[in-house]
Structure formats: structure tokens, C-alpha cells
Amino acid sequence: MREGAPDPELYDFTPYRARKPIVWPGGKKVAVWVSPNLEYYEIDPPANPHRKSWAKPHPDVVGYAHRDHANRVGHWRMADVMSKHGFKGSVSLSVALCQHHPDVVQDANARDWEFFSHGIYNTRYSYGMDEAQERAIIEDSIRTVREATGQTIRGWLAPALTHTPRTLDLIAEYGMDYTCDLYHDDQPFPVKVAKRRLLSIPYSLEVNDHYGFFIYNMSPRDYAQTLIRQYERLAAEESGTVMCIPLHSYLIGQPHRIGAFEEVLRHIAADAGEGGRAWITRAGDIADAWYASQQEDGQ
Amino acid sequence: MSLDPFYLTYPKRAVGYDHGLYDYAPLAQRAPVQWPEGKRVAVWFTVSLEWFPITPSDTPFRAPGHMQTAYPDYRHYTARDYGTRVGFYRLLDAFAKVGAKVSVATNAAIAQRYPQIIADIICAGHEIIAHSTDMNGTIASTLPVEQERALIAESLATLEKVSGTRPRGWHSIARSQSFATLDLLKEAGLDYCVDWVNDEMPYAFGNGLVSIPLNHELSDRQIINVQQQSVDSYATQVLDAYDWLKAEGEAAHSGRMLPLHLTPYIIGLPYRMDAFEALLAELAARPDTWFARGADILDAYRTKP
Numbered sequence: 001m002r003e004g005a006p007d008p009e010l011y012d013f014t015p016y017r018a019r020k021p022i023v024w025p026g027g028k029k030v031a032v033w034v035s036p037n038l039e040y041y042e043i044d045p046p047a048n049p050h051r052k053s054w055a056k057p058h059p060d061v062v063g064y065a066h067r068d069h070a071n072r073v074g075h076w077r078m079a080d081v082m083s084k085h086g087f088k089g090s091v092s093l094s095v096a097l098c099q100h101h102p103d104v105v106q107d108a109n110a111r112d113w114e115f116f117s118h119g120i121y122n123t124r125y126s127y128g129m130d131e132a133q134e135r136a137i138i139e140d141s142i143r144t145v146r147e148a149t150g151q152t153i154r155g156w157l158a159p160a161l162t163h164t165p166r167t168l169d170l171i172a173e174y175g176m177d178y179t180c181d182l183y184h185d186d187q188p189f190p191v192k193v194a195k196r197r198l199l200s201i202p203y204s205l206e207v208n209d210h211y212g213f214f215i216y217n218m219s220p221r222d223y224a225q226t227l228i229r230q231y232e233r234l235a236a237e238e239s240g241t242v243m244c245i246p247l248h249s250y251l252i253g254q255p256h257r258i259g260a261f262e263e264v265l266r267h268i269a270a271d272a273g274e275g276g277r278a279w280i281t282r283a284g285d286i287a288d289a290w291y292a293s294q295q296e297d298g299q
Numbered sequence: 300m301s302l303d304p305f306y307l308t309y310p311k312r313a314v315g316y317d318h319g320l321y322d323y324a325p326l327a328q329r330a331p332v333q334w335p336e337g338k339r340v341a342v343w344f345t346v347s348l349e350w351f352p353i354t355p356s357d358t359p360f361r362a363p364g365h366m367q368t369a370y371p372d373y374r375h376y377t378a379r380d381y382g383t384r385v386g387f388y389r390l391l392d393a394f395a396k397v398g399a400k401v402s403v404a405t406n407a408a409i410a411q412r413y414p415q416i417i418a419d420i421i422c423a424g425h426e427i428i429a430h431s432t433d434m435n436g437t438i439a440s441t442l443p444v445e446q447e448r449a450l451i452a453e454s455l456a457t458l459e460k461v462s463g464t465r466p467r468g469w470h471s472i473a474r475s476q477s478f479a480t481l482d483l484l485k486e487a488g489l490d491y492c493v494d495w496v497n498d499e500m501p502y503a504f505g506n507g508l509v510s511i512p513l514n515h516e517l518s519d520r521q522i523i524n525v526q527q528q529s530v531d532s533y534a535t536q537v538l539d540a541y542d543w544l545k546a547e548g549e550a551a552h553s554g555r556m557l558p559l560h561l562t563p564y565i566i567g568l569p570y571r572m573d574a575f576e577a578l579l580a581e582l583a584a585r586p587d588t589w590f591a592r593g594a595d596i597l598d599a600y601r602t603k604p
Contacts, residue, residue: 010478036568042311043316043317044304044318046303046305049300056439057359057439057440057441061471061474061475061495062474062515064497065474065495066496068497069322069498072325072497073325073326074496077326096309099312099313100313100317102314103325124307127300128301129302130300130302133302133307135305144416162566218526219528219535219537220536221532245460253515255499255544255555255557256516256536256537257542258543259543279471
């Protein structure tokens with residue numbers, strides 16, 4: 001980005017109207033990906049001068065325990081429902097989870113889920129880091145996920161959505177293919193970076209379960225309806241789009257929510273077969289398909 | 300600009316938690332728990348019975364539901380009292396109608412001020428869980444540990460004196476604790492604590508105290524007050540949870556727990572009670588329901604097959 005400028009110059013302006021439609025593999029209209037956030041929040045993290053971690057003095061029992069529910073209960077409940085309907089995850093991973101709860105990471109890996117980095121902990125923020133420090137957390141992320149899962153991470157969602165002006169340049173330099181931190185479009189778009197290339201894959205705050213339940217205060221059934229409407233609208237448009245369902249299993253994996261959510265997966269999966277409109281996929285596969293389609297266009 | 304190098308060190312990055320309060324054990328890997336008569340779903344109501352002084356304290360923090368306007372805040376003082384005088388009695392009658400025994404998380408000040416309520420709770424067969432002194436009795440790590448110890452002791456002594464039984468369970472205001480709380484509760488002779496919402500079944504803290512997680516999301520406060528949903532939506536969410544837990548328990552050959560936290564000044568309003576009573580009747584009609592108090596769940600959990 002252009003640091004300090006009013007326009008950060010992250011990407012070009014491209015109006016939605018009159019774009020050449022994207023056709024996803026199998027002729028599908030919507031690339032649907034589910035992004036479980038597998039996170040570790042520290043009970044007593046050091047203070048970052050630019051952002052407070054917990055609302056209350058440590059230990060913030062409700063804040064910490066609620067998130068711990070994911071690693072004790074929620075993950076398996078959410079993952080089993082996803083597997084049942086043929087959805088693999090693209091995991092936004094606090095990479096220290098590989099050390100703290102390898103059970104969770106191994107379960108996700110065994111389900112053939114993809115991992116990208118969501119920082120070391122969701123209680124360590126990038127704000128205020130110098131370049132060497134930011135390189136250190138990127139290198140740590142690559143190394144940690146590789147050792148724990150054999151996978152090389154291809155993407156990044158900043159820890160607790162905390163960025164520096166150089167984050168996007170650095171992850172591209174380290175060979176990553178995509179960022180999930182930009183919310184300007186329903187289609188993938190190239191991001192301007194100093195070296196190599198980087199693609200913005202639409203993630204979503206608007207249909208993130210956290211927004212659904214804690215910003216918009218939806219009931220579980222209202223949230224499920226929201227996801228179905230989001231899907232139906234995108235599938236009806238000609239453009240060829242991406243729909244991400246970002247999840248936190250301590251929210252969606254609560255017993256009063258998971259049943260309604262399962263109906264969403266059932267609904268989308270029913271439109272994924274021959275002649276259907278949904279391409280149920282992972283973030284890296286979306287990046288690959290998008291780059292492949294650009295090559296075809298270039299020929 | 301750069302951060303203190305300490306910020307990029309991770310001294311507790313190792314297998315297990317970054318604290319020693321309890322061990323890691325995912326629910327899916329734990330031994331099944333059986334409820335009496337092979338019931339699948341322990342429906343555990345916990346009603347918070349609270350007295351808010353009209354002179355709120357912000358030390359260590361002001362409790363949720365406390366006074367909000369400039370002194371004297373008649374509207375919140377009396378609206379909270381409404382729950383104690385009227386709403387709670389509606390709930391007692393509703394529980395009696397379906398034969399449900401429940402837990403009542405009670406401020407010691409309620410026992411001191413209104414011993415009749417304690418007699419009515421005991422007479423109906425409900426359990427009293429200690430819930431601090433009054434709604435100024437909040438706990439956080441900014442409270443000196445000696446004051447925290449004294450607060451716990453005073454709460455238990457008062458409730459024991461008035462009710463005739465020492466409470467076995469503890470509920471902190473807003474579930475807020477210090478790093479010392481679990482040991483102080485154990486030291487005070489308590490058997491269980493309901494504050495930690497990280498699980499859906501009982502589990503043991505490192506010091507032997509048992510955690511019985513009281514879901515904070517499936518509560519009238521969260522769904523009706525915070526998320527501003529209707530009581531009908533609340534009832535639907537409770538039954539959706541029930542259905543899921545029953546099926547999951549069957550698949551796991553284990554009991555499951557449906558903890559429902561209630562607040563008399565929220566659920567006990569006239570326009571909400573009919574829907575709540577209909578929910579109770581539906582729960583009572585289901586053959587897999589075991590209406591349980593916290594202490595009943597504790598005893599069943601400790602009686603492992």
C-alpha cells in the first residue's frame with residue numbers, strides 16, 4: 001500500500017457492471033468456501049500499546065472460556081457437520097494452536113482442510129511491529145504450519161485483523177498467493193504489492209458468524225436464512241462470484257445454533273451437483289482457478 | 300516504530316493450556332456420563348436472585364444490570380426488585396407445575412433481607428448456589444485477595460445460616476474471577492463452580508473443584524436483553540439446542556446437559572411468562588428430560604459407571 005496517502009492504492013477501481021463473467025470449474029456460478037477460525041487466545045497476554053486484548057482484567061473468564069469452548073467442544077461439532085455435507089475447511093489458524101492443541105489441528109488436517117495463517121495468537125497484534133518483527137511472525141507461521149501439517153501456507157488473515165502498511169507486500173514476498181483481509185468485492189482481484197503477486201480472495205465480515213450473532217444480534221435461524229439469501233443472490237447473478245462462510249466454532253458450534261447452520265450446508269450442497277451452481281471448494285483452489293482463468297483470457 | 304522484543308516471545312507456547320487451572324480434554328474423547336434412568340438431557344435451570352443496592356460500587360467493577368442513572372436510580376432499583384418480589388414467584392409456581400427442581404444462585408443479601416424467600420426455595424426442593432454477597436460484591440484480579448476470601452466466606456456463612464445448608468456451588472457475578480478464585484472456592488469447601496463456559500459437561504479443575512458450565516449464551520439475558528430477540532425466539536433456540544443435544548448424546552451413548560440461566564426481572568415479566576411456561580411444559584413432556592439441580596448433576600457426574 002501507499003503509506004500515509006489518503007488512497008492506500010491497494011487495487012484499481014473496477015465497477016461491477018460489464019465485467020467479463022468468471023466461470024468456475026464445472027461451469028459453476030459461486031465458489032463457496034467455509035473458513036473456520038481455529039484460534040488460541042492467551043489468558044494473560046502481554047499488552048500491545050495500540051490495542052487492548054481483553055475487556056476485563058485478566059483472567060477475563062467469559063472471554064477466555066467462551067473461546068476455549070471451540071477447542072474442547074465446538075470444533076468437532078462444526079467439523080462433523082461440514083464433513084457430512086462435503087465441505088472442507090480453509091482454516092484461519094492461530095499457528096500456536098499447533099503447539100497448544102495439536103488434536104484440533106491434526107483433526108482438521110486429516111479432513112484435508114487447507115491452512116492459512118491468522119498470526120501466532122489471536123491475542124498478539126501486528127500493530128506497532130517493525131519490519132523484522134513482522135517477518136518473524138510470517139516465518140514462524142510458515143515453519144510452524146509446515147512442521148505440524150506438512151502444508152505450506154498460501155494465505156493470510158491478519159491476527160485479529162491487525163495490519164501494518166507493509167503486511168501485504170511481505171506476505172507476497174514470502175510467496176503467499178492470497179489475502180483475506182480486503183472486503184471490496186465479491187470476486188477475487190489482484191492486490192498491488194511491491195514484489196511478486198497477491199490475490200484478494202473475498203472473505204466476509206458481513207456474513208461472519210461473529211457479525212451475525214454479536215453485531216447484528218441475529219437468532220440462529222435468522223443467521224441461517226442470511227447465509228441462504230447471500231448464496232441465492234450470488235448464484236442468481238451472472239458474474240461468477242465467491243461466497244465465504246467464516247466461522248468460529250465457539251459460536252456456530254453452540255447447541256442452539258448448529259442445527260440451523262446444518263440446513264445452510266444442506267441447501268448449498270443440494271446445488272453443487274451436475275448442473276448445479278455451487279462450487280464447494282477451498283481458498284487456494286479458488287486462487288488457482290482464478291489465475292488459470294486469467295491465463296486463458298491472456299491467450 | 301517497533302514493539303518491545305518481549306512481545307514476540309511466547310514462554311507458554313507448549314502442549315496444553317497457557318495456565319494451570321485445568322487440563323485439556325476434548326468432549327469427544329471423554330468417557331460417557333450417564334444420567335439417572337438413562338435420561339439423555341439434563342435440563343438445568345439456574346435462576347439468579349440478586350439484590351442491587353441503590354448505591355452501586357465500581358470496585359472492582361459495576362455488575363451487569365446495576366444502577367445506570369444519576370442517584371437515586373429508582374427505575375433500575377425497583378425494576379430489579381420486581382424480579383425478586385413478583386417474577387421469581389411466577390417462576391417458582393411455573394417450576395412447581397412441571398415438578399422441576401432448579402438451582403437458585405442467590406446473593407447473601409437476599410437471605411439476610413428476605414428469609415421468607417429462602418424458606419420458599421428450600422420448601423420447594425430447590426438448591427441454593429452461593430452468588431456473592433450483593434450485587435456490589437464483584438470479583439476481579441484487581442480486588443485484593445484477602446477481600447475476595449472474606450467476600451466468599453461471608454456469602455457462604457450467611458446463606459448457610461439462613462437456609463440451614465451450606466451451598467455446594469458458586470456463581471460469581473458476571474462470572475468474573477481472579478486467578479485466585481478457584482483455589483479460594485476450594486478452600487471454602489465448595490464442590491463446584493458454574494462460571495466457566497468452555498465446556499458443555501462437568502469436568503474437574505486442577506484443584507479438584509468441579510466445573511459445571513452454565514452456558515452464558517443460552518440465557519434470557521443474552522438472547523432477550525442483549526440480542527433483543529423475542530421470548531418466542533428464546534424458546535425456539537432452547538428447543539433447537541435440546542434436539543441437537545439429545546441426538547448427539549444418543550450417538551455418543553452419553554448424557555448431555557442443557558443449562559438454562561434465568562433472570563427473574565427478565566423472563567418473569569407478564570408478557571413473557573406464558574411463552575416460558577409453554578416451553579417448560581414442552582420440556583417436561585419429553586421423555587428424555589431430566590430436570591436436575593447443579594448438585595444432582597455433580598453427583599451423577601461423580602458416580603461414574
